[in-house]
Amino acid sequence: MKLLKYQAWHLLFLVISCGVLWYLIEMGVLVLEGSLFGITTYGWFVFALLIPIIHQVYVLICWRLELYYKSITTRFRANGFKMYKTGFFVLFIARFFTVILLALSSANSFEIDIWAKVSLIVLLTIPALYAFYSVKIFFGFDRAAGLDHFDKKISKEPFVKRGIFKYTSNGMYKFAFLFFYVPGVIWSSELALIVALFSHVYIWVHYYCTELPDIKHIYK
Template sequence: MSNSHDALIISEARSLRFLFRGQLLHLTAAVILTTIAWALAAPVLNEGSWLGISEAGWFWAAVGLTIFHQFYVWVVFRGQLGWGFFTQLFGRYDLTVHSILFSPMLIARPFVVIAAGMASPLTLALPRWIQLAIGLMLLVPALYTGWSVKKYFGFKRAVGGDHFRQSYRNMPLVTEGAFSWTPNAMYTFAFFGLWSIALLLGSHLALVIALFQHAFVWAHYFGTEQPNMELIYGE
């Protein structure tokens, strides 16, 4: 079923059962990963701060941002598939509004890693040359993935355009650039950029936050995105 703005509603998605499909996994992962991250971060927290916010403050800001970002995406994607609610609210600007709301949260993800690193620099228990070497090494696939997304994928498709437009659903699978390594290059390689930031700053806390974000995005994939893709593409 489609409307004049080409935002498709899938009847099978219009149920509470599908709305919450996979979200027990998402919630469980949030609890477990937050607990693990805190256990790893707490022993090294001290009096460091940046921009007037303590190390613990940046930790909880990062955790809260990550969970809220993925909660937002779940609500928008499932609401759009089942009820087209962004289209009902914003009409032909639905995808544009989603992109505008999504972008600050996306930008904030590396920012909180940088912030944690600035609050607690040079606290990682590794030789500095190893930190720099691994950090630079991981930066390469992350930047290549970002370039591949821009060149072959496009931003609006990357933020979930196929939940809003049939035109994106009709596009072929991207197999160029980093996507020639894996169809899920964004989650596999792009998040290495967060690891890289933490390692270049030599920050134990920032690395914990980077690992938390990378692990938790896979909960989003398996809990939210994969069921959506199965419904949209019949995979």
């Protein structure tokens, strides 16, 4: 089934990664103390892990339904991409804010020198912001969200080679996702850093299992 092509690897990653995290919790390795807005740190941890999973499964289903069956534009016409894009960015922004909330709930779970903290924040933020800037100016957020699955004309356009894309073909996943580590560093939250790492690795699972096969299909 085209909709689920290569998704066995996707599922395998989720089973293994979530299994490892559950084991670390059961063994008492991860610090789950604290709460925020009446929700325990454990609750925020689970929520912060669920949002990227929901986001990437949402993208997978929408992309494949549109790419192979035109299901979204057939039903919603010109509003199809707009509706999909709204969900995409709501979930993408939620990924970042749930990490912030988790970091606040589990703050000061490890010690770090203030200058090391500042240096890490700078090293993570600068390339991440440059990546977001490059996407906005040279690539476009619509195309980043997957416009090429909805508009055949995009397949005729050349690959972007300006901004951060001059140095790497995948600046968004390599560098923009570094920003997800910043809340964990700011509030010294071990769990927030773990979720940021999970989200960063998981986006590459999306790339190899979903995006790259789709790119090959779209751009021949």
